[in-house]
Amino acid sequence: MRMPSGFFKFHTLxxxxxxxxxxxxxxxxxxxxxxxKPSQGSIYPILHELEEKGFVEATWHVVEKGPSRKYxxxxxxxxxxxxxxxxxxxEVFNALFD
Incomplete structure (x- = not known):
């Protein structure tokens, strides 16, 4: 079953x-x-969109061992x-089950 377009965006937030x-x-x-399981090709564009809209901010965590990560x-x-x-x-769910 294909997930609605806002599904992963909502879960990310x-x-x-x-x-x-x-x-x-x-x-x-x-x-x-x-x-x-969302693909990297779906989550990273969502993160960039959320960042552009000011909903999230990103910071790099640099470590001596292992990869640096963007949180x-x-x-x-x-x-x-x-x-x-x-x-x-x-509201949508309540309307469906009223």
């Missing part, structure tokens, strides 16, 4: 609302929680967007 994460970590968490942090504007999207989804 939901995860970043919990804590900062790097891209591949987001992919793994979405797969773990939903049993749907994404949700902004206040991103939290507002997440809450708005969550409210809208709640």
């Amino acid at each position: 939901r995860l970043l609302n919990e804590r900062p994460m790097y891209g591949y970590e987001i992919i793994r968490e979405i797969e773990r929680k939903t049993e749907k 994404y942090h949700i902004t206040d504007k991103g939290r507002e967007e997440f809450e708005r999207a969550k409210q809208k989804l709640t």
